[in-house]
Amino acid sequence: ADSHATPESIQKADIKLPIKNYIAEFGGVEGVKALIDTFVSKVAADPHINVYFAKTNIPHLKYELTQQVCEIVGGPCTYTGQSMDQSHRGLQVTTAAFNYLAQDMIDAMDERGIPIAAQNYLLRQLAAMEPQIVTAKGPLG
């Protein structure tokens, strides 16, 4: 996947400009792939949110997430999946669910030793996607 961000892929991935280059801090494309493996394992084991993923094609999700995160952190990847709005429409994702998923990403990044500045950059990008992803209210808001 040695291609680069395009206006279309940036829009689909819901990336906020400017893209900053932290790919080295993430350990290159292989490091991003390993991070997404760790992250998805944590999500699958997280009783607060794993019900959302009961019918999900996990290998496909890992592929799309790897491309998206690699592109976000300035790596040589192009996201070609669905937009965040499209892929989460109808899933009834709540703010609480969003925050649990964000914590799983923090735990995964800690476990893989990603430097804090690089973590914070990715987390800011993910936080900015919340309006496209959260479509439901639950007991916790």
Ligand code: HEM
């Ligand atoms: C910023 C946070 C998030 C990002 C960057 C993200 C990203 C993605 C991506 C790239 C896909 C694949 C799209 C495709 O197949 O074309 C996807 C699918 C999915 N996401 Fe998220 N997501 C986020 C938050 C969440 C949350 C909080 C939940 C629920 C707790 C969730 C549940 C799902 C599910 C169930 C699918 C699979 C839908 C299907 O089977 O088609 N996502 N997400």
